[in-house]
Amino acid sequence: MEERRYRSASGAPLALRCRQHSASCRELAVRCPRLQLRSLSAVTSAVWLAAYGLFVLCQNSMVLSAAIFLTLIGLIIYLHFVKIDQESLLVIGSLGIQMTSSYASGKESTTFIEMSRVKDVVINEAIHMQKVIYYLCILLCDPQDPQGVSEVVPLFQSSKPRLDCLIEVYKSCHEILDQRKTASQPDGVK
Amino acid sequence: MVLKVFFPSCCSSAESGILIGRWIPEQSSAVILAVVHFPFIPVQVKQYLREVQQVTNVNISVLGSWNNSKQEKEESLSEFLEDLGMIFSHEPWIQISKEGDSKFWNCSTLQKQSDNHREEEIILVYYDQRKVMLSHLHPPLDTADLGAEDASKLSAIFNTVASSKVLFMTDRYDDGPIKMTHWQSDGVEASIIVELMKQASVPACMLLTFLLSLVSGVCNSRVLKFWPLSFLWSKLSTCEQLGHRLQHLQVISSSKKAQNQTQLMRKANIFVSLLIDVALGILLMSWLYRKNQIGHLADTLIPVADHVAEELQDLLQWLMGAPAGLKMNRALDQVLGRFFLYHIHLWISYIHLMSPFIEMILWYVGLSACLGLTVALCILSDIIALLTFHIYCFYVYGARLYCLKIYGLSSLWRLFRGKKWNVLRQRVDSCSYDLDQLFIGTLLFTILLFLLPTTALYYLVFTLLRLLVVVVQGLIHLLVDLIDSLPLYSVILRFCRSYRLAAGVKFRVLEQKDGKPLRLLMQINPLSYGNVVQTYRLPTYSCYPKDSWASLCKKLFLGELIYPWKHKGEKQE
Numbered sequence: 001m002e003e004r005r006y007r008s009a010s011g012a013p014l015a016l017r018c019r020q021h022s023a024s025c026r027e028l029a030v031r032c033p034r035l036q037l038r039s040l041s042a043v044t045s046a047v048w049l050a051a052y053g054l055f056v057l058c059q060n061s062m063v064l065s066a067a068i069f070l071t072l073i074g075l076i077i078y079l080h081f082v083k084i085d086q087e088s089l090l091v092i093g094s095l096g097i098q099m100t101s102s103y104a105s106g107k108e109s110t111t112f113i114e115m116s117r118v119k120d121v122v123i124n125e126a127i128h129m130q131k132v133i134y135y136l137c138i139l140l141c142d143p144q145d146p147q148g149v150s151e152v153v154p155l156f157q158s159s160k161p162r163l164d165c166l167i168e169v170y171k172s173c174h175e176i177l178d179q180r181k182t183a184s185q186p187d188g189v190k
Numbered sequence: 191m192v193l194k195v196f197f198p199s200c201c202s203s204a205e206s207g208i209l210i211g212r213w214i215p216e217q218s219s220a221v222i223l224a225v226v227h228f229p230f231i232p233v234q235v236k237q238y239l240r241e242v243q244q245v246t247n248v249n250i251s252v253l254g255s256w257n258n259s260k261q262e263k264e265e266s267l268s269e270f271l272e273d274l275g276m277i278f279s280h281e282p283w284i285q286i287s288k289e290g291d292s293k294f295w296n297c298s299t300l301q302k303q304s305d306n307h308r309e310e311e312i313i314l315v316y317y318d319q320r321k322v323m324l325s326h327l328h329p330p331l332d333t334a335d336l337g338a339e340d341a342s343k344l345s346a347i348f349n350t351v352a353s354s355k356v357l358f359m360t361d362r363y364d365d366g367p368i369k370m371t372h373w374q375s376d377g378v379e380a381s382i383i384v385e386l387m388k389q390a391s392v393p394a395c396m397l398l399t400f401l402l403s404l405v406s407g408v409c410n411s412r413v414l415k416f417w418p419l420s421f422l423w424s425k426l427s428t429c430e431q432l433g434h435r436l437q438h439l440q441v442i443s444s445s446k447k448a449q450n451q452t453q454l455m456r457k458a459n460i461f462v463s464l465l466i467d468v469a470l471g472i473l474l475m476s477w478l479y480r481k482n483q484i485g486h487l488a489d490t491l492i493p494v495a496d497h498v499a500e501e502l503q504d505l506l507q508w509l510m511g512a513p514a515g516l517k518m519n520r521a522l523d524q525v526l527g528r529f530f531l532y533h534i535h536l537w538i539s540y541i542h543l544m545s546p547f548i549e550m551i552l553w554y555v556g557l558s559a560c561l562g563l564t565v566a567l568c569i570l571s572d573i574i575a576l577l578t579f580h581i582y583c584f585y586v587y588g589a590r591l592y593c594l595k596i597y598g599l600s601s602l603w604r605l606f607r608g609k610k611w612n613v614l615r616q617r618v619d620s621c622s623y624d625l626d627q628l629f630i631g632t633l634l635f636t637i638l639l640f641l642l643p644t645t646a647l648y649y650l651v652f653t654l655l656r657l658l659v660v661v662v663q664g665l666i667h668l669l670v671d672l673i674d675s676l677p678l679y680s681v682i683l684r685f686c687r688s689y690r691l692a693a694g695v696k697f698r699v700l701e702q703k704d705g706k707p708l709r710l711l712m713q714i715n716p717l718s719y720g721n722v723v724q725t726y727r728l729p730t731y732s733c734y735p736k737d738s739w740a741s742l743c744k745k746l747f748l749g750e751l752i753y754p755w756k757h758k759g760e761k762q763e
Contacts, residue, residue: 110715112697114343
């Protein structure tokens with residue numbers, strides 16, 4: 001299990017951890033920077049100063065309690081639905097690929113894609129706002145039609161690592177994905 | 191290919207025995223359903239499996255051996271288990287052994303017929319048998335696909351476990367020749383309340399069907415189908431809602447059992463929706479009839495109607511003067527204004543005529559809230575429609591007048607330019623008019639043009655009022671639709687028993703040890719709430735206006751009447 005430091009597309013520091021559980025099972029996790037205390041206190045003080053200003057104007061103490069309530073609710077919603085701590089990819093040869101996003105509040109959202117639907121894992125370019133960034137994506141196909149691409153699933157959307165990190169992940173994934181091609185060749189007639 | 195063994199976590203502490211389950215050769219995976227313990231007679235085991243196979247249509251066979259040695263590894267037992275592989279010939283023969291309380295098991299396969307004896311990798315996947323048996327994968331596969339090989343691995347596994355219910359019916363207290371361990375081997379569980387309800391539901395359904403046939407017989411009788419009455423029923427939204435609920439009751443009380451998961455969920459959703467509806471309605475009723483709220487409502491209704499009429503009169507007086515500084519044509523203004531004022535006067539007289547009976551009518555109408563909150567809301571919407579009927583009339587008069595004026599203007603404008611509308615060819619053609627035709631036409635055009643602002647202003651004011659009423663009614667209908675179509679049972683199921691509605695699975699990697707097979711835990715990934723509501727939404731009877739904003743604006747401009755609520759089944763005009 002190694003951990004290496006990389007940067008995201010916007011410059012924030014990331015850490016990539018690669019674990020090999022067995023010959024055909026690998027887990028790659030990208031950890032995003034945690035919530036900073038100074039940005040949290042900056043936002044809270046800004047909201048409370050604005051509320052105090054309103055209170056001075058209209059002399060209604062409901063404004064202050066409403067501001068506290070709003071800050072708490074906003075923080076809970078941010079931690080539970082917006083802030084992603086870690087995005088990981090679990091590749092199990094012959095079973096499938098699983099993507100997990102862990103939020104700051106502990107919630108985990110998982111998607112599992114079976115190997116028969118996975119056509120390939122590639123690195124694509126995209127125009128995102130004013131930048132051109134690279135992103136890793138899984139190409140899915142219908143099991144009945146192995147040549148066509150039915151869906152494109154982008155990975156690591158919230159951490160957006162740069163090309164060097166993506167190349168590491170790409171190589172790791174392909175070591176396992178290529179195993180299934182070599183496994184099918186001795187059995188197949190074609 | 192890598193061999194995958196799906197092992198139920200309930201059998202982890204079972205005694206030694208042989209493993210039975212289903213082997214899926216295309217995916218090289220073995221789904222283990224139960225462990226059969228010693229002593230057993232191989233012939234009886236094979237016969238039992240054949241019987242189970244006939245009932246469930248699942249290809250169950252003996253897959254391998256399971257060795258759970260509490261003390262040191264027993265050599266004789268493991269040799270005996272290998273010999274068993276000769277009796278139950280299965281290719282490949284899976285051998286799993288566990289020592290003491292160790293988490294890491296040994297797993298190996300015996301291949302007799304393969305040419306190359308390479309060591310293939312084995313993945314051990316633990317799964318919770320009860321949860322996988324009860325859960326349903328979404329999106330559900332069509333039954334047509336089930337005949338052929340299952341395209342998806344996961345659905346094959348879920349189907350295998352779900353179809354083998356009869357295998358799980360024998361527990362260890364039965365005196366059969368075969369002793370098995372599976373998730374129910376400690377005793378079949380059942381709930382007395384559920385069984386009692388199942389027994390009671392049959393006569394209840396029959397009674398309900400009988401009552402419903404009576405009610406629908408009365409509703410479909412010829413007496414109620416005469417022209418004025420049938421027109422009235424189609425316009426009142428209360429009747430639509432009652433008919434909708436009657437349909438729901440018919441679905442629930444039908445004696446046919448639900449064929450598949452979707453139908454069962456639909457029935458359950460309708461039942462819970464009706465229950466909640468009636469409960470909320472009774473709550474509303476208890477609030478209304480307490481402290482004479484109905485009396486208060488009736489007392490405030492007449493003054494409110496009076497107030498609305500007074501406001502309308504003030505509005506008309508304003509229009510008859512110089513509204514917003516615009517100069518109106520005095521004569522036309524007075525005519526239209528007096529016409530509408532007389533209308534309002536008639537309306538107020540009718541309301542005052544009815545005022546002694548209002549309280550009694552409201553009292554009886556309020557009783558129908560026990561049929562459900564949706565019915566009460568529909569009645570409210572109908573009362574609003576009846577009370578603002580004069581606004582609707584004014585809108586229709588204003589719109590027709592304006593529409594006539596616009597058509598007249600456009601036709602005379604064409605005459606002004608020397609053109610004519612060709613009805614046959616549906617286009618504008620040039621035409622030569624006589625001098626007197628041109629003279630009269632131009633005169634009429636000028637008159638209509640200068641009278642346009644007055645008519646347009648009346649039309650604008652009454653259209654805005656009508657749109658306001660339509661918006662209020664629309665909000666009420668939206669609420670009714672929400673209560674009608676929300677699949678509450680599915681949402682509660684997702685909240686309490688989230689494994690029943692599965693979007694997929696998720697794997698967790700357990701502790702590994704070198705040299706032992708890869709250990710994974712398969713858990714059910716539940717469907718998200720949005721997907722649950724979308725999949726199990728109940729269909730409603732109203733369709734929202736399909737007019738786009740552009741066509742709506744065009745209709746408003748030309749003065750065509752707008753019918754915002756078209757119900758499914760009504761003929762499109």
